[in-house]
Amino acid sequence: MSVEQVSQVFDTILVLDFGSQYSHLITRRLREFNIYAEMLPCTQKIKDLAWKPTGVILSGGPYSVYAEDAPHVDPEVFNLDVPVLGICYGMQELAWLNGKQVARGEKREYGPSTLKVIDAACPLFKNVDHSTVWMSHGDKLIGLPNGFKVVATSDNSPYCGIAHESKPIYGLQFHPEVTHSAKGKELLKNFAVDICKATQNWTMENFIETEIKRIRTLVGPTAEVIGAVSGGVDSTVAAKLMTEAIGERFHAIMVDNGVLRLNEAENVKKNLGAGLGINLTVVDAADEFLDKLKGVTDPEKKRKLIGNTFIHVFEREAEKIKPKDGTDVEFLLQGTLYPDVIESISFKGPSQTIKTHHNVGGLLDNMKLKLIEPLRELFKDEVRHLGELLGIPHDLVWRHPFPGPGIAIRVLGEVTREQVAIARKADYIYIEEIRNAGLYGQISQAFACLLPVKSVGVMGDQRTYDQVIALRAIETTDFMTADWFPFPHEFLKKVAARIVNEVDGVARVTYDITSKPPATVEWE
Numbered sequence: 053m054s055v056e057q058v059s060q061v062f063d064t065i066l067v068l069d070f071g072s073q074y075s076h077l078i079t080r081r082l083r084e085f086n087i088y089a090e091m092l093p094c095t096q097k098i099k100d101l102a103w104k105p106t107g108v109i110l111s112g113g114p115y116s117v118y119a120e121d122a123p124h125v126d127p128e129v130f131n132l133d134v135p136v137l138g139i140c141y142g143m144q145e146l147a148w149l150n151g152k153q154v155a156r157g158e159k160r161e162y163g164p165s166t167l168k169v170i171d172a173a174c175p176l177f178k179n180v181d182h183s184t185v186w187m188s189h190g191d192k193l194i195g196l197p198n199g200f201k202v203v204a205t206s207d208n209s210p211y212c213g214i215a216h217e218s219k220p221i222y223g224l225q226f227h228p229e230v231t232h233s234a235k236g237k238e239l240l241k242n243f244a245v246d247i248c249k250a251t252q253n254w255t256m257e258n259f260i261e262t263e264i265k266r267i268r269t270l271v272g273p274t275a276e277v278i279g280a281v282s283g284g285v286d287s288t289v290a291a292k293l294m295t296e297a298i299g300e301r302f303h304a305i306m307v308d309n310g311v312l313r314l315n316e317a318e319n320v321k322k323n324l325g326a327g328l329g330i331n332l333t334v335v336d337a338a339d340e341f342l343d344k345l346k347g348v349t350d351p352e353k354k355r356k357l358i359g360n361t362f363i364h365v366f367e368r369e370a371e372k373i374k375p376k377d378g379t380d381v382e383f384l385l386q387g388t389l390y391p392d393v394i395e396s397i398s399f400k401g402p403s404q405t406i407k408t409h410h411n412v413g414g415l416l417d418n419m420k421l422k423l424i425e426p427l428r429e430l431f432k433d434e435v436r437h438l439g440e441l442l443g444i445p446h447d448l449v450w451r452h453p454f455p456g457p458g459i460a461i462r463v464l465g466e467v468t469r470e471q472v473a474i475a476r477k478a479d480y481i482y483i484e485e486i487r488n489a490g491l492y493g494q495i496s497q498a499f500a501c502l503l504p505v506k507s508v509g510v511m512g513d514q515r516t517y518d519q520v521i522a523l524r525a526i527e528t529t530d531f532m533t534a535d536w537f538p539f540p541h542e543f544l545k546k547v548a549a550r551i552v553n554e555v556d557g558v559a560r561v562t563y564d565i566t567s568k569p570p571a572t573v574e575w576e
């Protein structure tokens with residue numbers, strides 16, 4: 053059974069990652085004008101690639117090409133007979149391979165510069181002359197690499213752009229992939245469309261069609277698939293796509309772990325089951341989770357315990373499914389996104405663990421189930437677009453993310469039923485007011501935390517001595533960095549009054565004004 057990968061179906065630009073913090077943006081920009089691009093580590097051997105790229109881009113990177121341990125590209129890239137573009141480190145790599153004309157510069161160049169095209173015939177620079185470009189380098193070319201000519205300069209870089217005399221090989225000292233390079237996207241388009249001749253057919257409509265075909269071929273006519281579904285956007289979109297492909301043979305399982313939002317299990321059942329026709333089972337495992345959480349206060353312990361319990365519940369449920377053809381369930385659906393994939397394949401390697409995100413993917417080690425990850429090529433905003441095309445309601449597609457360990461990591465200290473009830477109610481009021489104020493869409497994520505501190509208050513002439521709720525709301529594009537949301541004071545006043553009045557056990561409300569870093573989004 054042969055199942056084509058996305059990169060075999062669509063013209064694909066291969067981005068080789070030398071570890072720049074901007075590498076994934078190259079992929080993003082290309083996809084924005086409907087060209088599919090895939091990023092692989094710079095150590096990728098061309099002979100191990102199952103598909104032929106339409107063009108290759110060498111990214112920037114923190115190393116110096118002349119250093120002993122510097123990473124270098126597989127020379128076979130140049131035998132593919134496709135256009136190559138080197139960006140920053142990538143251009144220095146081209147220079148190094150063709151005469152070693154690279155050395156430390158006298159000073160670092162970081163920030164804006166103006167592009168001056170000197171070879172107007174160079175197709176890379178169509179409509180981009182005299183625009184602002186963004187520099188970030190300490191090394192520089194000290195002479196022309198063999199076989200190359202200068203095609204652009206800037207005030208500080210006599211070799212701002214180079215091109216091979218006879219082959220479609222180009223190098224740029226600046227970063228066209230960052231938005232600070234005003235016409236950077238046009239430039240990448242010139243490379244991909246005009247020079248590589250890639251077809252601009254990477255659209256979500258086409259993706260849905262090919263993905264449904266791919267799933268059907270992979271799963272075959274009778275096999276059954278299970279998947280953990282939370283009601284969040286990623287798993288819902290994956291589940292909907294799977295349902296389109298194989299209907300009732302897909303079994304979605306949602307676990308009510310006792311630390312979900314107010315009415316969440318019922319809502320998910322209604323929205324996904326009845327609304328979207330997804331074959332969904334909601335498993336009530338609240339007691340199991342809450343019993344295990346008794347006495348646990350350490351955030352990492354909570355996370356691990358919840359992650360493990362998810363796996364137990366899920367495995368038990370999977371056992372119960374008896375496919376009609378008498379075989380066992382063969383496949384597991386996961387909502388893995390491209391950023392997760394990038395993190396694990398990046399040349400820089402996985403980053404240091406700040407906190408253990410619960411992970412149903414932890415199932416994998418000793419599991420016979422084969423994985424299906426239909427979203428593994430997509431960024432979150434692409435997943436949302438896909439969700440809308442699949443007819444998933446707008447509100448669900450644009451929901452704020454909600455972590456698997458849920459309210460357990462928002463009740464600081466010990467998690468009890470009573471504490472969860474307080475946090476849940478406060479959170480409900482907060483989100484309701486955010487929606488009423490028309491602010492939900494401007495905020496990336498918002499939630500309430502219950503702090504294990506008591507404070508004195510006065511209500512109806514009575515002394516109170518109750519806990520504190522902390523509200524958090526952030527704006528972010530990738531959740532790696534985030535800033536707190538500047539609510540109008542009137543809004544905060546109203547929410548605080550409602551929470552203290554309506555939620556027993558709360559005496560005070562505070563608003564968290566810490567960015568990430570140095571804080572994280574969740575409090576635990």
Ligand SMILES: Nc1ncnc2c1ncn2[C@@H]1O[C@H](COP(=O)(O)OP(=O)(O)OP(=O)(O)O)[C@@H](O)[C@H]1O
Pocket residue numbers: 279280281282283284285286287288305306307308309386387411412451452453454455456
């Ligand atoms: N209560 C739950 N029941 C079943 N599976 C869950 C539950 N909570 C989380 N998961 C699983 O863990 C995965 C990761 O959760 P995560 O929150 O990152 O994604 P999501 O819930 O699909 O989307 P979002 O990021 O928008 O919340 C989910 O895709 C789902 O497979």
Ligand SMILES: O=c1[nH]c(=O)c2[nH+]cn([C@@H]3O[C@H](COP(=O)(O)O)[C@@H](O)[C@H]3O)c2[nH]1
Pocket residue numbers: 355407408409410411453454455456457497531568571572573574575
């Ligand atoms: O599915 C999840 N399981 C987890 O264990 C988990 N921990 C944090 N998050 C979410 O990740 C984003 C970044 O959060 P942090 O800054 O707190 O790491 C935010 O969106 C968090 O809500 C999780 N999501």
Ligand SMILES: NC(=O)CC[C@H](N)C(=O)O
Pocket residue numbers: 072111112113114115116139140141142188189190191192
């Ligand atoms: N951004 C980059 O690719 C930098 C390349 C190289 N490390 C330099 O400092 O010049």
Ligand SMILES: [Mg+2]
Pocket residue numbers: 282284285453454455456
């Ligand atoms: Mg979620």
